[in-house]
Amino acid sequence: MGRDFWNSLPTIGKTFDDMISWPFRAIFGGGMPLPHYEPTMARADVGEVLTKAREKAAASVHVFDPSGIETVRKFCKAKKDDRYDMDISAVLAESRALLLSMSGDELQALGKASPGQIKRFLDGKRHGIDGVPVVGVHAPYPANDRSPRSSLDYRRWKAEAHLKRNIEDRFKLG
Secondary structure, eight states: OHHHHHHHHHHHHHHHHHHHHHHHHHHHOSOOOOOOOOOSSOHHHHHHHHHHHHHHHHHTOOOOOSSOHHHHHHHHHSOHHHHTTSOOTTSOHHHHHHHHHOOHHHHHHHHTSOHHHHHHHHHTSOOOOTTOOOTTTTOOOOTTSOOSOOSTTHHHHHHHHHHHHHHHHHTOOO
C-alpha cells in the first residue's frame, strides 16, 4: 500500500496544480494554441537533403590565413619541385626571401615547429627553432643580383666564407 501511495504522488501533484491554475485559465485564457504543422518532405528525403547541404557548405569554405602560418607549414612539407609553384604571397617579403633560400633541414625544422614559433619566425623575432635563422639577421641576396665580390679576391672571399660559415653554424640565432 505504501508503494502505491508513493508512486501516485506525481499524479496527486498534477491534480493539485490543475486545481490551482483552473481559475487563472478561466479568467486569462488557456494560452495560445500550437500552430498546425504539415511537413513538406518525406522522411526518406531528409538524409539526402542534409548530405547535399553539408557538401555545399564544405565546398564554400575558404581558408583565410592572415598570419601565413599554414602557408609556411604547407611550403615546408611540400616536395622541393612543388615549392616553386606554391603561392606564398601571404608571407612578408623578407620572410619569403629567407624561406626560398633555406635548406631542406631548416625547412623540416620549421615545419615541425609550433604555430607560435612560426609566427615569431615570420615577425622576425627570436623563435627558438634550432637550426632556423631569424628573419633579417641573415638577409640573403635576391636571386637576380650579382655578388658584390670581384673575381680578383675570390680566393680570399672563399676562405673567409668557409671560416664564417663554421662560426655562424656554431652561434646561429634562433
